Amino acid sequence: MLLGEFTRRLAAAGQSDLRPVHGMAFQALRGPGATATELAERLGVTKQAAGQLVDELEKRGYVRRAPHPGGGRRKLVVLTPAATEHLDVAGRVLHGLEAELGTRADLPALRRELSHLIGALHGDDGLPPLRPVW
Numbered sequence: 001m002l003l004g005e006f007t008r009r010l011a012a013a014g015q016s017d018l019r020p021v022h023g024m025a026f027q028a029l030r031g032p033g034a035t036a037t038e039l040a041e042r043l044g045v046t047k048q049a050a051g052q053l054v055d056e057l058e059k060r061g062y063v064r065r066a067p068h069p070g071g072g073r074r075k076l077v078v079l080t081p082a083a084t085e086h087l088d089v090a091g092r093v094l095h096g097l098e099a100e101l102g103t104r105a106d107l108p109a110l111r112r113e114l115s116h117l118i119g120a121l122h123g124d125d126g127l128p129p130l131r132p133v134w
Contacts, residue, residue: 002097009093015086017060023090025053026083029063033078062086 040050068074
């Protein structure tokens with residue numbers, strides 16, 4: 001229900017051409033970018049699935065392949081301004097939803113409990129890879 005409302009509001013804000021997995025990929029590529037193999041590891045998907053996702057996002061103008069700073073044949077997948085704009089809009093939509101939910105629930109307490117749960121299930125090595133469901 002919450003994901004559906006988030007998606008509906010993104011569409012209303014002019015961001016209807018992307019699915020939640022695209023936003024997950026954008027989060028994983030933030031900053032200096034990553035190789036397709038690194039993206040696959042971060043999302044918890046196969047290299048082939050990550051490669052297809054990169055191809056799709058590149059065709060839509062959300063990412064571009066750049067030479068890897070380490071040289072060689074590897075390519076770095078980096079976000080374009082269109083992806084950054086999407087992240088900005090999605091962030092505003094998410095903050096609006098959180099503000100609305102905050103009137104009905106103690107979100108800081110929920111975040112703490114979820115963090116404890118993730119730590120108990122995954123250990124203290126940080127967050128597990130994102131695992132999109134499609």
